[in-house]
Amino acid sequence: MVNNILSTENLNLWFGRNYVLKYVNLNVSDKNITAVIGPSGCGKSTLLRCFNRMNDLIPETHIEGKVKLLDDDIYTSKMDVTEIRSRIGMVFQKPNPFPKSIYKNVAYGLQIQGKYNKDEINERVEQALKAAWLWDEVKDRLHSPAMALSGGQQQRLCIARALANRPEVLLLDEPTSALDPQSTSKIEELCLELQKSVCILIVTHNIAQAGRISNYTAFMYLGELVEFGPTEKVFTVPQDKRTESYLTGIFG
Amino acid sequence: MSKYKEKAFTTITYTAALFTIVVLFALIYGLFREGLPLFKQVSLTEFIFGSGWYPTNAEPEFGAWTFIIGSFCVTIGALIIGIPLGLGSAIFISEIAGNRLKEIVKPVIELLAGIPSVVYGLFGMSAIAPLIRNWLNLDTGLNIFTASVILGLMIVPIIASMSEDALTNVPKSIREAALALGSTKMECIFRVIIPAAQRGIVGSILLGLGRAIGETMVVLMVAGGSAQIPKSIFASVRPLTSTIAAEMGETVMGSLHYQALYALAILLFVITFVINLITELFIAKRDKQ
Amino acid sequence: MKNRKVLNFCGNGFLSILVVITILALCIFLVRIFSLGGKVLSWEFLFTAPRNCMQEGGIFPALAGTFWLTVISICIVIPLGILTAIFLTNYGKPKWLLKVVQIAIDTLAGTPSIIFGLFGMAVFVNLLAMNVSLISGALTLAILALPLFINSCIEAIKSVPFDFYEASLALGATKRQTITKIVIPTALPNILTGIIVCIGRVAGETAPIMFTAATFYTRRLPEGLKDEVMALPYHIYALMTEGTRPETQVPIAYGTAVVLLLLVLGVSAAAVIIRSSIRRKRKW
Numbered sequence: 148m149v150n151n152i153l154s155t156e157n158l159n160l161w162f163g164r165n166y167v168l169k170y171v172n173l174n175v176s177d178k179n180i181t182a183v184i185g186p187s188g189c190g191k192s193t194l195l196r197c198f199n200r201m202n203d204l205i206p207e208t209h210i211e212g213k214v215k216l217l218d219d220d221i222y223t224s225k226m227d228v229t230e231i232r233s234r235i236g237m238v239f240q241k242p243n244p245f246p247k248s249i250y251k252n253v254a255y256g257l258q259i260q261g262k263y264n265k266d267e268i269n270e271r272v273e274q275a276l277k278a279a280w281l282w283d284e285v286k287d288r289l290h291s292p293a294m295a296l297s298g299g300q301q302q303r304l305c306i307a308r309a310l311a312n313r314p315e316v317l318l319l320d321e322p323t324s325a326l327d328p329q330s331t332s333k334i335e336e337l338c339l340e341l342q343k344s345v346c347i348l349i350v351t352h353n354i355a356q357a358g359r360i361s362n363y364t365a366f367m368y369l370g371e372l373v374e375f376g377p378t379e380k381v382f383t384v385p386q387d388k389r390t391e392s393y394l395t396g397i398f399g
Numbered sequence: 400m401s402k403y404k405e406k407a408f409t410t411i412t413y414t415a416a417l418f419t420i421v422v423l424f425a426l427i428y429g430l431f432r433e434g435l436p437l438f439k440q441v442s443l444t445e446f447i448f449g450s451g452w453y454p455t456n457a458e459p460e461f462g463a464w465t466f467i468i469g470s471f472c473v474t475i476g477a478l479i480i481g482i483p484l485g486l487g488s489a490i491f492i493s494e495i496a497g498n499r500l501k502e503i504v505k506p507v508i509e510l511l512a513g514i515p516s517v518v519y520g521l522f523g524m525s526a527i528a529p530l531i532r533n534w535l536n537l538d539t540g541l542n543i544f545t546a547s548v549i550l551g552l553m554i555v556p557i558i559a560s561m562s563e564d565a566l567t568n569v570p571k572s573i574r575e576a577a578l579a580l581g582s583t584k585m586e587c588i589f590r591v592i593i594p595a596a597q598r599g600i601v602g603s604i605l606l607g608l609g610r611a612i613g614e615t616m617v618v619l620m621v622a623g624g625s626a627q628i629p630k631s632i633f634a635s636v637r638p639l640t641s642t643i644a645a646e647m648g649e650t651v652m653g654s655l656h657y658q659a660l661y662a663l664a665i666l667l668f669v670i671t672f673v674i675n676l677i678t679e680l681f682i683a684k685r686d687k688q
Numbered sequence: 689m690k691n692r693k694v695l696n697f698c699g700n701g702f703l704s705i706l707v708v709i710t711i712l713a714l715c716i717f718l719v720r721i722f723s724l725g726g727k728v729l730s731w732e733f734l735f736t737a738p739r740n741c742m743q744e745g746g747i748f749p750a751l752a753g754t755f756w757l758t759v760i761s762i763c764i765v766i767p768l769g770i771l772t773a774i775f776l777t778n779y780g781k782p783k784w785l786l787k788v789v790q791i792a793i794d795t796l797a798g799t800p801s802i803i804f805g806l807f808g809m810a811v812f813v814n815l816l817a818m819n820v821s822l823i824s825g826a827l828t829l830a831i832l833a834l835p836l837f838i839n840s841c842i843e844a845i846k847s848v849p850f851d852f853y854e855a856s857l858a859l860g861a862t863k864r865q866t867i868t869k870i871v872i873p874t875a876l877p878n879i880l881t882g883i884i885v886c887i888g889r890v891a892g893e894t895a896p897i898m899f900t901a902a903t904f905y906t907r908r909l910p911e912g913l914k915d916e917v918m919a920l921p922y923h924i925y926a927l928m929t930e931g932t933r934p935e936t937q938v939p940i941a942y943g944t945a946v947v948l949l950l951l952v953l954g955v956s957a958a959a960v961i962i963r964s965s966i967r968r969k970r971k972w
Contacts, residue, residue, distance in 0.1 A: 488707050
């Protein structure tokens with residue numbers, strides 16, 4: 148019996164007049180990797196951003212329906228949005244470390260909460276960097292600039308930064324599309340390891356990647372959640388014609 | 400607790416922003432408060448169009464027309480000098496100069512834009528004016544001509560730097576198209592590039608215009624200071640800004656003369672406000688394109 | 689075709705002449721100031737007071753006066769400017785308020801400096817009875833510099849990539865935390881450039897301080913905010929227009945001009961250098 152840590156109920160979203168998400172009902176299980184795939188413009192990134200309310204930053208956004216973390220609707224919750232965001236972390240397509248030291252980047256999420264002392268922060272920074280498989284590479288230069296790292300290292304740093312908050316969910320928005328193949332495969336392996344402790348929801352335009360790492364796949368098309376299920380099933384016996392065309396279109 | 404910090408921060412920023420509005424209103428209020436009372440004694444048309452300014456007469460007269468003409472002459476003169484030199488430099492930098500020359504000249508122009516006006520005034524007064532007086536056998540070198548030269552020189556960096564930006568922003572493809580059709584370099588510049596950059600260029604001229612009209616120290620030191628309608632470009636004049644600066648030190652607070660000077664300031668403020676408005680609308684139109 | 693070639697040649701020639709005239713004029717200008725002024729420069733000139741009714745001696749009180757006027761007005765402008773810029777770039781609601789503030793800034797930016805002088809006189813010197821003093825002058829200069837600094841800060845804040853905002857918010861930071869911990873620190877070098885540009889501007893202004901702070905005939909250094917001060921730009925003006933002994937006073941004026949120019953140009957040059965070193969170091 149799988150645990151649904153994230154779910155949406157009849158989620159509809161408009162940007163101004165644009166109807167972007169249409170009656171999306173998605174259940175994301177804990178301690179698993181769920182991939183969201185689909186052609187450009189299908190709404191997968193928008194869906195992802197609903198889960199940590201980053202869409203709030205876009206003016207004229209209108210949402211109907213529910214988005215739940217466990218049983219709590221995050222749009223009507225008593226929880227402050229900043230707390231939601233520390234429980235649901237996000238890594239972006241283009242690595243975006245702050246122009247600060249490696250240490251300060253990872254420590255940021257903890258420092259802003261103001262409730263950890265120096266030792267606790269040190270400990271969690273180390274744990275986060277280890278979990279992101281970056282510790283060995285940077286342990287001797289924690290206070291050097293983060294922006295001097297390579298692209299792949301920067302992205303792992305961003306993962307570490309998000310992990311420092313010990314989130315329950317990690318949202319990954321096409322995390323490897325700006326990286327070279329080696330860094331990409333390293334991050335894919337990292338995800339496979341991280342799913343043991345954190346629920347991972349990954350948006351990717353790379354079907355092969357979804358096939359490689361995810362347990363569940365959601366296929367979106369024109370704002371609708373067309374198909375959802377265990378990855379192997381979706382890939383081998385897609386139920387919907389549109390899913391099939393998309394999967395074969397790329398392969399074929 | 401942290402909600403309180405958020406609120407406090409938001410409040411501080413809003414207060415700071417409101418402060419700028421308050422300052423503007425205080426400025427307008429201050430000017431009008433001190434200057435409007437004049438119009439109880441002097442009518443608006445008399446003020447603007449009258450050409451007698453005799454504050455110390457038994458029956459004082461306050462006609463600003465000579466000053467308006469003075470400002471006008473000096474500004475036009477400054478543009479006549481400043482536009483060709485400024486625009487010419489801009490074209491040279493953006494179209495003709497090589498990259499290395501550009502990297503030297505651009506910062507130099509920026510530096511020159513920062514020279515204080517009183518230094519220009521010093522130069523005009525003690526170096527240029529005697530020169531002109533001797534060359535042309537005049538009574539005095541402090542006149543419209545000299546003031547235009549100095550003021551023109553002063554606005555060259557303003558016109559040059561903004562025009563150069565406008566010219567550089569003309570897409571490479573347009574230049575290439577013109578040259579590929581067989582134009583000479585000059586034809587390309589004057590028939591294609593300048594028209595394409597015209598909004599930015601005109602914007603820079605308007606900016607220079609605004610600066611010239613509002614300039615005080617240069618005209619105070621170099622334009623001569625006689626309140627009369629000029630009969631030639633070598634006549635001495637007194638623009639609005641000079642009058643205010645020159646006479647303010649000698650008036651009694653609250654006296655009619657004092658009010659008249661503030662009324663001149665109101666006039667100046669309105670003129671520059673209108674010019675700025677036109678400049679803004681002009682530049683905004685360009686941005687919309 | 690030949691005609692066109694001739695025109696092209698003439699055009700080139702004409703432009704070159706214009707540029708040469710411009711450069712020549714500016715060179716003559718600077719050479720004249722520096723050569724006449726340089727003759728008078730000495731330690732004594734810089735650090736002693738004027739003697740003999742401003743006819744001889746040094747300019748130290750003017751230097752001190754300009755220093756204090758600049759420092760105090762910049763200190764007032766910095767917090768106001770940064771906070772207003774934060775409002776305009778990050779808060780900006782309601783929309784009409786945003787518009788009004790922008791109009792206020794643009795109007796103030798385009799106002800002639802003599803008008804600020806009159807304002808300062810009416811409000812600080814008379815209404816608030818601060819008299820012609822250091823503080824009246826500094827406040828007047830602050831109001832003159834405010835719109836310029838605000839615009840610099842706006843540019844500085846806008847140059848911070850949106851990526852950083854996003855990343856900070858996604859980690860659970862509030863808007864305030866994002867601004868104070870990420871945006872402002874990242875924008876700081878550009879804000880610094882803005883401060884430096886303002887310093888150059890404020891130090892060179894004459895009209896705003898003519899009736900609010902400056903005096904010609906004092907040999908003392910300002911002891912408090914309520915004292916009148918001498919100032920470099922005003923000193924030049926007064927020497928040239930109120931001086932009674934041109935043979936000694938005109939050179940002093942040139943010397944003062946050199947000091948002022950070195951100050952202002954030095955400050956502008958520093959800003960240009962900082963800005964290009966930021967651009968080189970920037971990795972985003």
